[in-house]
Each structure stands twice: as C-alpha cells, then as structure tokens.
Amino acid sequence: MSETVTKNSVKSADKESGERRLNMIEAINEALDVMLARDPDTVVFGEDVGYFGGVFRCTAGLQEKHGKSRVFDTPINECGIIGVAVGMGAYGLRPIPEIQFADYIYPGLDQLISEAARLRYRSAGEYIAPMTVRSPFGGGIFGGQTHSQSPESLFTHVSGLKTVIPATPYDAKGLLISAIEDNDPVIFFEPKRIYNGPFSGFYDNPVEPWKRHKDSIVPEGYYKVPLGKARQVTKGEQMTVLAYGTMVHVAEAVCEAKGVEADILDLRTMVPLDIEAIEASVKRTGRCMIVHEATRTSGFGAELSALVQERCFYHLEAPIERVTGFDTPYPHSLEWAYFPGPVRLGEAIDRLLKE
Amino acid sequence: MADRPKDAASTQGNAGQNKPSLTLHVPEPHYRPGDTVDYSHLDIPEAGAQIRPDEVCEAKETAPLAHDLIRVLGEDNKAHGPWDPKLTPDTLREMLGHFALVRAFDERMFRGQRQGKTSFYMKCTGEEATSVSTAMALAGDDMVFPSYRQQGVLIARGYPLIEMINQIYSNKGDKLKGRQLPIMYSSRKHSFFTISGNLATQTPQAVGWAMASAIKGDSRIAATWVGEGSTAEGDFHSACTFATVYNAPVILNVINNQWAISSFSGFAGGERTTFAARGLGYGLASLRVDGNDPLACYAAEKWAADRARANAGPTLIEFFTYRAEGHSTSDDPSGYRSAEEREEWPLGDPINRLKKHLIALGEWDEERQAALDVECVDLVKKTTKEAEKNGILGHGLHHPFHTMFEDVFEELPWHLQEQAEQAIHERETKFPEGLPKQ
Numbered sequence: 030m031s032e033t034v035t036k037n038s039v040k041s042a043d044k045e046s047g048e049r050r051l052n053m054i055e056a057i058n059e060a061l062d063v064m065l066a067r068d069p070d071t072v073v074f075g076e077d078v079g080y081f082g083g084v085f086r087c088t089a090g091l092q093e094k095h096g097k098s099r100v101f102d103t104p105i106n107e108c109g110i111i112g113v114a115v116g117m118g119a120y121g122l123r124p125i126p127e128i129q130f131a132d133y134i135y136p137g138l139d140q141l142i143s144e145a146a147r148l149r150y151r152s153a154g155e156y157i158a159p160m161t162v163r164s165p166f167g168g169g170i171f172g173g174q175t176h177s178q179s180p181e182s183l184f185t186h187v188s189g190l191k192t193v194i195p196a197t198p199y200d201a202k203g204l205l206i207s208a209i210e211d212n213d214p215v216i217f218f219e220p221k222r223i224y225n226g227p228f229s230g231f232y233d234n235p236v237e238p239w240k241r242h243k244d245s246i247v248p249e250g251y252y253k254v255p256l257g258k259a260r261q262v263t264k265g266e267q268m269t270v271l272a273y274g275t276m277v278h279v280a281e282a283v284c285e286a287k288g289v290e291a292d293i294l295d296l297r298t299m300v301p302l303d304i305e306a307i308e309a310s311v312k313r314t315g316r317c318m319i320v321h322e323a324t325r326t327s328g329f330g331a332e333l334s335a336l337v338q339e340r341c342f343y344h345l346e347a348p349i350e351r352v353t354g355f356d357t358p359y360p361h362s363l364e365w366a367y368f369p370g371p372v373r374l375g376e377a378i379d380r381l382l383k384e
Numbered sequence: 385m386a387d388r389p390k391d392a393a394s395t396q397g398n399a400g401q402n403k404p405s406l407t408l409h410v411p412e413p414h415y416r417p418g419d420t421v422d423y424s425h426l427d428i429p430e431a432g433a434q435i436r437p438d439e440v441c442e443a444k445e446t447a448p449l450a451h452d453l454i455r456v457l458g459e460d461n462k463a464h465g466p467w468d469p470k471l472t473p474d475t476l477r478e479m480l481g482h483f484a485l486v487r488a489f490d491e492r493m494f495r496g497q498r499q500g501k502t503s504f505y506m507k508c509t510g511e512e513a514t515s516v517s518t519a520m521a522l523a524g525d526d527m528v529f530p531s532y533r534q535q536g537v538l539i540a541r542g543y544p545l546i547e548m549i550n551q552i553y554s555n556k557g558d559k560l561k562g563r564q565l566p567i568m569y570s571s572r573k574h575s576f577f578t579i580s581g582n583l584a585t586q587t588p589q590a591v592g593w594a595m596a597s598a599i600k601g602d603s604r605i606a607a608t609w610v611g612e613g614s615t616a617e618g619d620f621h622s623a624c625t626f627a628t629v630y631n632a633p634v635i636l637n638v639i640n641n642q643w644a645i646s647s648f649s650g651f652a653g654g655e656r657t658t659f660a661a662r663g664l665g666y667g668l669a670s671l672r673v674d675g676n677d678p679l680a681c682y683a684a685e686k687w688a689a690d691r692a693r694a695n696a697g698p699t700l701i702e703f704f705t706y707r708a709e710g711h712s713t714s715d716d717p718s719g720y721r722s723a724e725e726r727e728e729w730p731l732g733d734p735i736n737r738l739k740k741h742l743i744a745l746g747e748w749d750e751e752r753q754a755a756l757d758v759e760c761v762d763l764v765k766k767t768t769k770e771a772e773k774n775g776i777l778g779h780g781l782h783h784p785f786h787t788m789f790e791d792v793f794e795e796l797p798w799h800l801q802e803q804a805e806q807a808i809h810e811r812e813t814k815f816p817e818g819l820p821k822q
C-alpha cells in the first residue's frame with residue numbers, strides 16, 4: 030500500500046515537440062479542472078478531496094482554484110455522498126463525487142441502485158441523476174482485500190447506470206469529460222495500478238512511467254472521448270482480445286512477448302458497450318479472449334462471452350477464453366498469484382491458437 | 385449537454401425576489417500547515433470536577449458528562465475526584481508497561497515498512513490510553529470489536545508480539561495466511577474480532593454480539609472502538625439504534641483523535657456538538673473523557689462495563705485525544721495540518737502523564753522508566769528478528785497457493801478447486817526450479 034499517496038509530479042512538456050505528457054492522475058485532475066471552469070453547475074466532493082486534494086491527488090489544487098463550495102471534503106459516509114449527489118442532481122447540479130476506493134462504495138449502493146439509476150425511469154424523465162461517481166479500483170498495489178477490488182460487474186448489472194473504465198491518460202481525460210456531461214449516472218472506475226504508469230503484468234520489471242507511452246500525450250483544454258466507443262489498441266488477425274483498464278496493458282505486453290498479432294480492443298465503456306466493434310473484430314479473427322482482473326463468476330466477462338457467442342457463433346474457430354482473477358477475496362501477500370498475469374494470459378492464448 | 389432540463393441550476397434561483405442568498409458552510413479546521421497553534425478555545429475543566437452518577441442511573445443523568453470532560457489526573461500529577469479508579473501501583477505499572485511496549489512496537493513496525501519489510505503500518509501514538517487502559521477495565525473474555533488502531537487492546541490482553549509481527553509481514557508464520565493487510569489482526573482466543581478495512585462495520589456487530597450474550601443469559605459484554613470520522617457512517621447510527629432499542633450490554637468507544645486522514649472532526653459533525661452528545665439523542669448513557677488521561681479512560685470504561693453487566697444498558701464514550709502521527713505509512717500530515725498541533729496539544733501525552741503520576745506516588749522513577757523503555761525496545765527488536773526468520777513481505781510466496789482458495793467457503797466448490805489447480809500450475813510454470821529464495 031505504499032503507493033497510496035503519490036505527489037503530483039509537475040506536468041512535463043516535451044522540450045522538442047511541445048507535447049504535454051501527463052500521467053493518469055494529472056489527466057483526471059485536468060478533466061475536473063476543465064469542467065469546473067466550463068460548467069458552473071459542476072461540483073466535486075468526497076472524503077479528503079478538498080483541501081488535501083485526494084489520497085491519490087486527483088483533485089489537488091482544485092479547491093484553491095474553484096472555491097470551497099465547488100470542491101469540498103465530505104463526512105466519511107458513502108451513502109451520504111451518493112445520496113446528496115442525487116439531491117444535487119435533482120436541483121440541477123452536475124455532481125462529481127469521489128469514493129475513496131471502489132471497495133468502499135458498498136454503503137452507497139442503495140442510493141446508487143434504487144435511486145440514482147432509477148430516477149429518470151420512475152419520474153418519466155422529470156428527474157435525472159447526472160452524476161459521475163469517480164473511484165479508484167483494481168489491485169496490484171499490495172492493498173489487501175479492501176483496497177484492490179474490481180466491482181464493475183455489480184454496476185453493469187444495474188439498469189440505468191453507465192460504467193466507464195479508462196486505460197490511458199488521454200482517454201481518462203476525454204472519457205471523464207464525456208461522463209460528466211452525460212445526463213445519466215456514470216460509474217467511472219480509475220485503475221489505480223496504472224495511475225502513474227502502464228503496467229505490463231511482469232511485476233518484477235521496473236515501473237514504466239507514462240511519459241514513454243504515446244497515449245500520455247494529452248491536449249490542453251476541453252475534448253471528449255465518446256462513451257460507448259471501444260479503442261483499437263493493436264490490429265491483428267490471429268485473435269480478438271477484449272479488455273479494459275489495467276488489463277489492456279497486460280494483454281498488449283503478453284501478445285507482444287509471444288509474438289501474437291491480436292486485435293486488442295480496449296472497451297473503455299462496459300455500458301453502453303461498443304458491440305459493433307466487438308462483432309466486427311471477432312467475425313474477422315474467429316477467436317476471442319476476454320480479460321479482466323475482477324473475479325470470474327458473474328464477472329463482466331461472462332456477459333461479453335455470451336454476447337460474442339450469440340452474435341459470432343458461426344465465425345468462432347475455438348471456444349471463447351475468459352482470463353480473470355480468481356473467485357476469492359483479493360489476497361495481500363499472494364497478490365501476484367491472484368492477478369491474471371502473463372502466464373494465465375499466455376496459456377489462454379496458446380489454447381485459442383491451437384484449435 | 386444534450387437533453388439538459390431547461391430549469392438547470394444556473395438558470396434557477398431567486399434573483400430579484402429580495403430574499404437573502406443562501407451560502408454553503410464547509411467546515412474549516414482552526415489550523416493549517418504553517419499556522420501558529422493556540423488551543424485556548426478548548427474548554428479543559430479541572431481534573432476531578434466531574435460528577436459521577438451511579439452506574440445503573442437513567443441514561444439522561446449522564447447528560448452533563450456528554451458535554452464535559454472526565455479527568456482524573458491533575459496538573460499536580462495526582463488523581464482527583466469521584467472518577468479516580470484507585471488502581472494499585474502494580475496495576476498502574478502494568479499499564480505503563482503496556483504503553484511502553486505499544487510505543488516501541490509502533491516505532492519499530494513503522495520503520496520496518498519504510499525499510500520495505502511490509503506494505504503498510506498504522507501507529508496509535510498519543511492514543512495508547514484509549515485502547516490499553518480501556519481494555520484493562522474489561523474482563524479478558526469480554527468481546528472486543530476494534531478498528532485498526534487498537535493494537536493496545538491486543539497487547540494489554542497478552543497477545544504474543546510475534547503473532548502481530550508475523551501478520552504484519554504476511555510471512556509463513558502469519559495465522560491469517562498472508563491474506564490481510566498488515567495490522568488487520570484477528571484472535572478469537574483473545575476475544576478480539578477480525579478487523580475490517582471497511583469503516584464502522586464493527587459497530588453494529590458489537591451490538592449484535594452483545595444482544596446474543598443477552599439472549600443466551602451470558603454474563604459477558606461487548607465493546608467496540610470507532611474513529612470520530614467513522615461515526616459519520618450509517619453503520620454507527622445503526623449500532624446506536626439497536627443498542628438503545630435492546631438495551632444491549634455494549635460499550636461504544638468513539639476515539640476522537642481530531643483527524644480522519646486529512647479531514648478534521650468538523651467533517652463528522654464535531655463543529656456543532658460533542659461526539660458524546662450524539663449518544664443522548666439515542667437514549668444512550670454518554671460520557672466524554674480526556675483520552676490522554678489513563679486513569680479517566682480506565683474509570684469511564686469500567687463504569688460502562690459495570691453498567692452493561694448490571695443489565696442497565698449501553699454506553700457511548702467519546703475519548704478526546706490527538707492523533708500525534710500520520711494516519712498511516714501512506715500519509716504525510718504536513719500537507720494538511722500544522723506541525724505545532726502535536727506540540728501544543730493541551731492534554732499532554734498519556735505515557736508521560738502516567739509516568740509522572742507513578743513518580744508522584746513515589747512508586748516509580750526516571751531510571752526505572754529508562755530501563756523499561758530499553759527493555760521494550762529490546763524485546764521488540766528480538767521478536768522482530770525472530771519473526772523475520774519466517775520471512776518478510778516479498779512477492780508473497782510464503783504461503784502455499786492453495787491457501788488462497790481455502791476459507792472462501794467451508795468446503796471448496798468445484799470452481800475454486802479448478803482455480804486452485806490453475807494457480808499451482810502457474811506457479812510451477814513461473815518457477816520450474818522451485819520458489820525463489822526469500
């Protein structure tokens with residue numbers, strides 16, 4: 030858990046190209062900054078987000094710049110955080126609450142599931158919940174079972190919630206702006222393992238900083254990455270890989286290490302899902318591997334697998350592979366035995382290509 | 385902003401209606417980094433000046449105490465007033481011994497984390513009395529539901545240090561099999577509930593355990609500890625409600641150490657009233673105690689324990705104290721609070737206060753204190769070396785991979801069996817020559 034508090038590094042502008050290289054924390058901070066300046070109805074709040082700027086520093090400097098009634102700390106009460114966001118949305122604000130860790134979102138579930146997700150439906154559009162709930166999620170920082178979970182499928186299972194997970198600084202900023210502007214409640218999970226750099230899954234390799242990654246080039250100001258559009262990470266004919274968050278980078282590294290030419294799709298949004306991109310890719314490659322860090326049973330991979338089977342059955346040349354975390358709580362010391370790393374992915378790739 | 389309703393916030397409001405504009409109050413602590421700290425606004429009453437109602441009194445008779453501060457140890461280092469628990473010098477020395485051990489342990493484990501021996505640690509510096517002295521006021525088999533800052537309870541109950549270190553290192557001696565974040569101890573043998581990372585969840589559980597004890601006509605009671613910041617969670621309010629409804633034999637200890645990571649107690653409602661006063665609204669007996677006064681901490685907990693044991697009902701106790709160090713090894717408090725706070729804290733340091741009391745009684749001296757401190761440091765050092773033989777947190781290969789799948793359920797279902805085989809197979813693929821040397 031030593032990485033919990035990271036100092037916000039100075040945004041580095043590349044001397045020659047003038048390109049701005051941001052890590053994911055800086056990109057998220059910038060999206061919030063842009064939206065606070067652009068839309069006077071936005072408000073940012075959560076535990077330790079105000080004066081201190083968040084335990085991961087995602088809201089650093091925002092209170093000072095935009096004022097205490099736009100960016101503020103809250104009581105430690107996730108039910109209250111989501112509940113007041115529903116009320117603020119009813120008034121007409123555009124709340125952007127933070128839940129300190131996804132593992133702590135559960136006390137807020139009633140307000141999210143029974144309230145935020147259903148307001149539009151139950152009032153026939155009279156009331157909406159245009160909130161974006163940001164929360165760091167996923168493992169790989171020795172956080173034990175309460176700082177490591179990936180609960181995305183709990184939310185994709187709820188009608189009325191959108192679920193977004195960025196995998197790069199460029200996307201983090203553009204997707205967050207889209208999420209904030211979206212008039213429906215959006216769960217925005219930030220893969221904390223890659224806040225400071227992409228992760229290959231080879232945990233004993235030195236940490237790569239974002240600045241060597243092409244998608245750390247982040248334009249200034251306002252831009253959007255639309256919800257519901259997947260990102261083509263690599264193009265290849267041998268197989269389709271469906272992934273999101275940290276696992277996009279792990280999949281890319283493993284495919285590269287194995288010399289596999291894969292069509293890797295970074296889904297970016299689970300709901301609404303870019304089914305067209307998935308269908309087109311799988312129909313072309315005939316093979317599909319689905320990767321997520323979350324537990325396996327009823328994970329989002331199960332949904333993806335069902336969709337691919339329903340829509341691409343006659344194009345499949347091998348059974349769909351699902352590579353996931355195990356169905357146990359996230360262990361502390363056996364973290365890397367739990368994590369769906371290169372060996373687990375590599376074997377699934379071998380099985381897919383053997384058929 | 386596609387189908388944004390026309391009456392969005394920025395177009396609403398009462399402009400022109402000649403009514404005053406509302407403003408949002410966002411709490412602000414008295415001091416931020418660099419500020420000069422002056423605690424003269426804090427009302428610190430004389431030691432010994434507080435009334436002590438009978439343990440079986442009506443809850444409402446405690447009302448004055450919810451806004452007061454129960455104090456026993458005075459400026460003269462002597463015990464005063466009706467709350468003096470009149471402990472023997474031996475018991476006081478025992479308490480001091482636990483204090484010294486807790487502090488030495490915290491220092492060493494914190495350093496261990498900095499040296500990369502583990503991932504995380506949390507100290508309780510300055511708050512030792514709220515766990516050690518309170519635990520000593522309970523019976524050894526009273527059930528405790530702690531938060532993560534009650535290492536003092538375990539130490540007071542004689543839990544072996546080596547077990548604590550093994551857990552912190554997630555090594556092969558760790559009884560929790562390396563599964564839990566460091567300091568998330570569990571010991572059924574010591575009537576110490578497994579610690580959760582999710583705040584305040586333990587509070588209604590303590591009430592439930594106490595209800596069970598009452599259902600069964602048992603004589604044991606339950607106690608729980610929760611940070612002032614965490615009292616904002618709904619779970620805490622559930623605990624208070626159930627405790628009062630069933631008159632449960634339970635003690636709700638609220639540790640008001642002024643801070644919850646970077647948020648001061650005002651974000652849990654501390655600007656408006658005391659944390660003890662919350663209890664009154666529920667109908668709970670409510671006490672507010674100088675949390676750095678070991679005798680007052682002991683006396684209040686004992687009062688509540690006797691009350692619960694007499695079937696007279698639950699008590700909420702606010703311990704007013706100060707988190708002298710960072711929240712955890714992941715935190716740097718210089719980013720949000722003034723460093724002077726610790727120095728200026730008007731209630732002093734619990735260890736120092738108890739030491740001076742014993743000296744004033746003629747039962748202790750500086751030489752013996754120095755010897756005690758050295759003894760504790762040596763014990764911790766020796767035990768740490770011992771524990772390190774079981775390994776430190778490396779890449780976590782101290783435990784057989786199969787253990788990851790055990791205890792999810794009582795029995796291993798087929799899917800976990802398959803996954804366990806997969807994990808073991810992966811280990812053999814990764815390390816064909818056997819596991820790397822630790």
Ligand SMILES: Cc1ncc(C[n+]2csc(CCOP(=O)(O)OP(=O)(O)O)c2C)c(N)n1
Nearest residue numbers: 133533581582583611612613614643644645
């Ligand atoms: C449900 C939940 N929300 C948020 C957190 C993150 N968190 C861990 S400790 C902490 C502060 C708690 O402060 P307090 O209750 O005052 O206890 P202290 O640390 O001062 O002992 C927070 C917000 C958590 N562990 N669980």
Ligand SMILES: [Mg+2]
Nearest residue numbers: 611612643644
């Ligand atoms: Mg606190």
